[in-house]
Amino acid sequence: MSEQHLPPKQLDERILLHGVAYLCARDADLARVVDEFGPPPLWARPPGFATLLHIILEQQVSLASAHAAFRKLGERVRPLTPGNFLALDDATLREVGFSRQKARYGRLLARAVLDGSLDLEALAELDDDEVRRRLKSIKGIGDWTANIYMMEALLRPDVWPSGDLALANAARRVKGLARRPSPVQLEELGQRYRPWRAVAARIFWHHYLSAG
Incomplete structure (x- = not known):
């Protein structure tokens, strides 16, 4: 791929629309989603401890439950802040909605920060592989959590969360698949959307949230 088609290191609203246009010109199914529902939101979050903790809360639960x-x-x-979080006792975290495991993960993250x-x-200056490696060095942060943080907090353009259930369900419907793709199958599907996989994921999510 020529350098003129390589995305910048970070998405913004303008660059997102450029990526959407690039993908829609090459994938009729994604183009139909955008024609029906418009371009997807950027879904940006502020980088930092609070956002990463929020994403840990989102692991394997509904977004509404995690948000609450x-x-x-x-x-x-x-x-x-990490220090203020560490000052909370187990009972308070349970009242808020943390499981024992997620309370532990949150404390490990806070101590590491x-x-x-x-x-x-420092993550903003590193390449995707190194960002993922550093995040995953903290117990409780796996591929999904690292990928969502990279997509929404660091706004990296070519991250593809192949373990995301909503993405898999949307891909099944948008691509007309007989069954929901496995993470391995979803990873294979994502290869066609390089170097704009994070934009493609947003289009799929947009369909998932808009189509009902």
């Missing part, structure tokens, strides 16, 4: 827990946490802790073993600000 995160909202309650924000009511208890202002500002939501405080002791400098995870420098979240």
